Amino acid sequence: MDDSKRIQNIKVLMYHRVLAEKPKKVSQWHYVTLAEFRKQMQMIERLGFTPITFADYQLFLEGKLTLPQRPIIITFDDGYLDTLENAIPVLLELNMRAVIFVMGNRNLNYAGWDQLDEPEECPLMSDDQIRSVQEMGFEIGAHSLNHVSLTDLTEGEIAYEVYRSKEILENIIEKPILTFSYPYGCVDERVTKVVSNSGFLFGCGVFTGSAMFSETMMDFRRLAVNQYTSFLKFLITLILPYQYIEWAYYNVKNRLKTPAQLDHQEDLRTQSTNGNSKDSNFDMHKIFNSH
Numbered sequence: 001m002d003d004s005k006r007i008q009n010i011k012v013l014m015y016h017r018v019l020a021e022k023p024k025k026v027s028q029w030h031y032v033t034l035a036e037f038r039k040q041m042q043m044i045e046r047l048g049f050t051p052i053t054f055a056d057y058q059l060f061l062e063g064k065l066t067l068p069q070r071p072i073i074i075t076f077d078d079g080y081l082d083t084l085e086n087a088i089p090v091l092l093e094l095n096m097r098a099v100i101f102v103m104g105n106r107n108l109n110y111a112g113w114d115q116l117d118e119p120e121e122c123p124l125m126s127d128d129q130i131r132s133v134q135e136m137g138f139e140i141g142a143h144s145l146n147h148v149s150l151t152d153l154t155e156g157e158i159a160y161e162v163y164r165s166k167e168i169l170e171n172i173i174e175k176p177i178l179t180f181s182y183p184y185g186c187v188d189e190r191v192t193k194v195v196s197n198s199g200f201l202f203g204c205g206v207f208t209g210s211a212m213f214s215e216t217m218m219d220f221r222r223l224a225v226n227q228y229t230s231f232l233k234f235l236i237t238l239i240l241p242y243q244y245i246e247w248a249y250y251n252v253k254n255r256l257k258t259p260a261q262l263d264h265q266e267d268l269r270t271q272s273t274n275g276n277s278k279d280s281n282f283d284m285h286k287i288f289n290s291h
Contacts, residue, residue: 006067006069006070006071007067007071007213007214008212008213008214008215009212009213009241010071010072010073010213010214011072011073011213011223011237011238011242011243012072012073012075012204012213012220012221012222012223013072013073013074013075013222013223013225013237014075014076014077014204014206014222014223014224014225015030015032015037015074015075015076015077015083015087015225015226016029016030016031016076016077016078016080016226017029017030017031017032017078017080017082017083017122018031018032018033018034018037018080018082018083018086018087019031019032019033019034019082019086020033020034020082020086021033021034022227027117028117029117029122030224030226030227031226031227032225032226032227032229034086034090036231037086037087037090038090039231040225040231040234041090041091041094041096042094043231043234043235043238044072044074044096044238045094045096047070047238047239048069048070049070049071049072049238050068050069050070050071050072051071051072051073051074051091051096051097051098052067052068052071052072052073052097053073053097053098053099053138053139054073054099054139054141054178054179054201054202055139055178055179056071056097057073057202058178058201058202072238073098073099074091074096074097074098074099075098075099075100075101075141075181075204075222076098076099076100076101077101077143077181078101078102078103078111078124078143078147079100079101079102079103079124079125079130079143080111080122080123080124080125081123081124081125081129082123083100083125084125084129084132084133088133088136088138091138092136097137097138097139098138098139099138099139099140099141099179100133100138100139100140100141101140101141101142101143101179101180101181101204102124102125102130102140102141102142102143102169103124103143103144103145103146103147103165104142104143104144104145104146104161104164104165104166104167104168104169105145105146105165105168106127106168106172108124108146108147109123109124109126110122110123110124111123111124111147113147113183127172130169130172130173131172131173134173134175139178139179140169140173140175140177141177141178141179141180141181141204142162142165142166142169142177142179142180142181142200143165143180143181143183144161144162144165144180144182144183145160145161145164145165145168146161147183148161148183149183149184149186150162150182150183150186150187150191151186151187151188151190151191152186155190155194158190158191158194159194159198162180162191162194162195162198162200163194163198165180166180166198166199166200176199177200178200178201178202179200179201179202179203179204180195180198180200180202180203180204181203181204182203182204182205182206182219185205185206185207185208187203187205187208187219192218192219195218196218200218201217202217202218202220203217203218203219203220204219204220204222205219205220205221205222206221206222206224207221207246207250208221209221210247211241211243211244211246211247211248221243221246221247223237223242223243223246225237
């Protein structure tokens, strides 16, 4: 397989919580148990995949790094404490790396956006813990300030959520934040433009981007791994070109929808093709003043 084809087929996995055991009550959390996570990471290793980060990919684009034969990217959204307590020890044991997206609002100690759950049951990592994770070799990315649907906001509000999260997190880890993850996977052309103009090199959605890894730089498609992912499905996700299968499924599904249903999902689709060019007329301070 030539290098360009290999890069196009890089898979990006999306995790949220990694829990010591299955919750006893119905929950809105997207999670896997620690035992399931360990089994999944061992399978990634057994199949010859090597986890990289988006920072690695940027070094590759700059000609400063050679990527492994079978790269894969593992991401975690929200910056849960259990990512540090449960997932990271497994990753370190297997000499794996990942990208962890955390909240810019550092007054958020708990994840209060899952309405069926008690917020105090979803603790988030502290500033010191984020620094520690970064020092272990994991990439820290931004996940907005307050975990809101960015497509529902004005341009000024989007800019504030995006730019401030980057600024705050860079002050914490004292390194550039290259990658942004859209809360709820909500992204459109306005949002990708602001993210790109805020200095991010990459953006991560869920099901809106291209099936090819390098085609939508501001909206990388990710494959969700959660409590509904059987081990067989996880294996199929790794072995088969599952991102293309999922992309085709959503396209067919959308073609079968009525115009009213399509209008309802308009804010969940991106118009971006790469989003990596900065608008010379973009003025962050002007947008903030209009907020």
